[in-house]
Amino acid sequence: MSIALLAGPPGGQGMESLSSHQQRLGALPAVPPALIDSIERSNLRGKGGAGFPVAIKWRSVASQPGGAPVVLANGGEGEPLSRKDRMLMEQRPHLVIDGAMLAAGAVGADEIVLYVGADHVGAIQAMHRAMTERTASERARLRLVSAPVRYVSGEETAAVHFINDGIALPTSIPPRPFEHGIDGRPTLVQNVETLAAVALIARFGDDWYRSLGTGNASGTTLVTVGGAVPQTVLIEIPQGMALADAVNAAGGITSDCDAVLLGGYFGGWVESSTAWGLPLDADALRQLGYSLGCGVVAVLPAGRCGVVETARILAYLAHESARQCGPCTFGLRAISAAAGRVAALTPTPGDLEHIQRWAGVLAGRGACRHPDGAAGLVASALRVFAAEFQLHEHDRRCSVASLAVAAS
Numbered sequence: 438m439s440i441a442l443l444a445g446p447p448g449g450q451g452m453e454s455l456s457s458h459q460q461r462l463g464a465l466p467a468v469p470p471a472l473i474d475s476i477e478r479s480n481l482r483g484k485g486g487a488g489f490p491v492a493i494k495w496r497s498v499a500s501q502p503g504g505a506p507v508v509l510a511n512g513g514e515g516e517p518l519s520r521k522d523r524m525l526m527e528q529r530p531h532l533v534i535d536g537a538m539l540a541a542g543a544v545g546a547d548e549i550v551l552y553v554g555a556d557h558v559g560a561i562q563a564m565h566r567a568m569t570e571r572t573a574s575e576r577a578r579l580r581l582v583s584a585p586v587r588y589v590s591g592e593e594t595a596a597v598h599f600i601n602d603g604i605a606l607p608t609s610i611p612p613r614p615f616e617h618g619i620d621g622r623p624t625l626v627q628n629v630e631t632l633a634a635v636a637l638i639a640r641f642g643d644d645w646y647r648s649l650g651t652g653n654a655s656g657t658t659l660v661t662v663g664g665a666v667p668q669t670v671l672i673e674i675p676q677g678m679a680l681a682d683a684v685n686a687a688g689g690i691t692s693d694c695d696a697v698l699l700g701g702y703f704g705g706w707v708e709s710s711t712a713w714g715l716p717l718d719a720d721a722l723r724q725l726g727y728s729l730g731c732g733v734v735a736v737l738p739a740g741r742c743g744v745v746e747t748a749r750i751l752a753y754l755a756h757e758s759a760r761q762c763g764p765c766t767f768g769l770r771a772i773s774a775a776a777g778r779v780a781a782l783t784p785t786p787g788d789l790e791h792i793q794r795w796a797g798v799l800a801g802r803g804a805c806r807h808p809d810g811a812a813g814l815v816a817s818a819l820r821v822f823a824a825e826f827q828l829h830e831h832d833r834r835c836s837v838a839s840l841a842v843a844a845s
C-alpha cells in the first residue's frame with residue numbers, strides 16, 4: 438500500500454533519484470512564509486514514537502536564543518521490530534532531505550545532520566547518494582552521521598551527545614536539545630518520516646494532507662507489520678485505518694492469534710479481540726490508553742507464549758539500558774531476571790508480585806524514557822497474559838508450545 442510518502446516508483450526499484458523525485462513532485466519549494474501555521478493545521482505529529490505536535494516544537498526552536506539552530510533528522514531506528522525509517526530513506530531519501538531543508542528554513546537553521554543507524558547500510562548509501570545529487574550549496578548544509586547500533590542511540594539527547602562528544606548515551610534534561618543541542622545550539626530533532634511528511638505538506642497543503650486520513654485522523658502513517666503475517670512488510674496507511682485492515686493489507690494473518698504487540702518494544706500488548714478494531718492513529722490510540730509508538734504492529738503467532746516473548750523483550754531492553762541511572766540499570770535487570778525465571782517455569786517465590794511492584798515504580802525514574810517504555814510493556818503483558826503468568830508461576834506450566842524452543 439503506498440499513498441503519499443511511498444507513492445511513485447515501486448519500492449523494489451530502490452532509491453528514487455533526484456530527477457525522478459522532482460519530475461513527480463516538482464522542485465523543492467521555497468519555504469512558505471506561514472509553513473509552521475500550515476504544519477499546525479495539518480495536525481502532523483512526530484513519527485519517532487512520542488507523537489509530539491510538530492508545529493509546537495518548531496516554534497520553540499525558532500524562538501530560542503543561543504545561535505542559529507540545527508536540524509537533526511533522526512533515522513537511528515533502533516527499534517528491532519521497525520523497518521519504516523530505513524526503508525523510507527532507502528526509497529525516498531529526497532523526501533527526507535526536502536523536509537529537513539524546509540524545517541531548517543522555517544526555524545532559521547543553517548545546518549542539517551542526517552543521523553542514520555550504522556547497521557542500516559542501504560539507507561546510509563541512499564542518503565549519501567542523494568546528498569551527492571543535491572546542489573553544492575545544499576550539500577554544504579548537510580552532514581551524514583552514522584549512529585551506533587544500540588536501542589538508545591536514537592533517543593534525542595543520546596543523538597545530540599553522540600554528535601557533540603562521540604558518546605551515544607542520553608544526558609539528563611533539562612536542557613533539552615531544542616534549548617541546547619548540537620554545539621550548544623537550539624536543535625530541532627525530528628524523525629525522518631515526520632520530515633518526509635513536511636516535504637509533501639509544503640507542496641500540496643495542509644487540507645490535502647488532512648484529507649488523506651480516515652475519520653478525524655489526519656494524513657498517513659508508515660506501519661511495519663510483522664509476526665503472524667506472510668512476511669514483515671512496510672505499508673503506508675491512511676491514519677486512522679483499523680488495525681485489522683492494515684494487517685489484511687499486509688497479507689492477512691497466517692495463524693490464530695491471541696495478542697498483538699502495538700507500537701513495538703516501547704508500546705504494549707493488546708488482546709487481539711480488542712486490537713483488530715483499534716484505529717491506527719496516534720491521538721485516538723493515546724485517548725484509548727494505547728500507543729502507536731513508531732508504527733509497529735506485531736501479531737503474536739499461535740504457538741508463541743506471550744510470557745516468554747515479554748521476557749525476551751525485557752532481557753533485550755535490560756541489556757540495552759545505557760546503565761547510567763540506578764532504577765533503569767538495576768530495576769530493569771531485576772524485572773527481566775524475574776520475568777525470565779517465570780517464563781522458563783523456574784520462578785522463585787514472589788517473582789510475579791515483584792514484577793508487578795517494580796514495574797509500577799520504574800516509570801519516570803531514568804534520565805530518558807527507556808525505563809518508561811519497559812514499564813508500559815510489562816503492565817500490558819501482566820494484563821493481557823494474566824492467566825498465562827499465573828499458570829507459569831503457580832503451576833509451572835505453559836499453555837503453548839513455544840516454551841521448549843524459547844527456553845532452550
Ligand SMILES: Cc1cc2nc3c(=O)[nH]c(=O)nc-3n(C[C@H](O)[C@H](O)[C@H](O)COP(=O)(O)O)c2cc1C
Binds near residue numbers: 487489594805
Ligand atoms: C530509548 C529511546 C529510543 C528512541 N529511538 C528513536 C529512534 O530510533 N528514532 C526516532 O526518530 N526517535 C527515537 N526516539 C524518540 C526521540 O527521542 C525523539 O522524540 C524523536 O526523534 C523526535 O522526533 P519526532 O517528534 O518527529 O518523533 C527514542 C526515544 C527513546 C526514549
Ligand code: SF4
Binds near residue numbers: 761766802
Ligand atoms: S534511563 Fe536508562 S537508558 Fe535512559 S539514560 Fe538512564 S540508564 Fe540510560
